Amino acid sequence: MLPGTGLVGVATARSVGCHARRNRQKRRVREAVRVSAVAEPQFDMAFVAKQAVYTTDFQTLRDEVVRLTTEAKRRWAENSAS
Numbered sequence: 061m062l063p064g065t066g067l068v069g070v071a072t073a074r075s076v077g078c079h080a081r082r083n084r085q086k087r088r089v090r091e092a093v094r095v096s097a098v099a100e101p102q103f104d105m106a107f108v109a110k111q112a113v114y115t116t117d118f119q120t121l122r123d124e125v126v127r128l129t130t131e132a133k134r135r136w137a138e139n140s141a142s
Contacts, residue, residue, distance in 0.1 A: 065104060066102070066103065066104065067104045067105070068090060068105050068106075068107070069104075069105070069106040070085075070086040070089045070090055070106075070107045070108075070109055071086075071106065071107070071108050071109070072085050072086060072108070072109045073108075073110070075111060076110070076113075076114065077114070081114065082109075084114075085109040085113045085114060086109060088113060088118065088121060089107050089109050089113065089121070089125070091118075092118065092121045092122040092125040093105070093107075093125055093129075095122060096122055096125050096126050096129070098129040103132070103133065103136070105129065105132070107125070107128075
């Protein structure tokens with residue numbers, strides 16, 4: 061695996077709703093990543109926003125972003141060590 065450049069991508073499915081709703085969910089996830097300060101220059105991250113993002117409060121969304129990012133970094137470190 062090669063190191064990344066610190067990019068963050070967010071994808072949504074059409075099942076989330078109309079274009080405006082999908083864009084809102086993308087903005088919420090991007091803001092959760094920004095506020096959490098979990099993005100690092102050596103990692104590129106991609107998130108898939110599901111229907112539940114629409115009804116989840118921001119604090120819970122932020123906590124989930126931190127949890128997922130921490131887990132991904134842990135797995136990266138384990139894979140790099142072997």
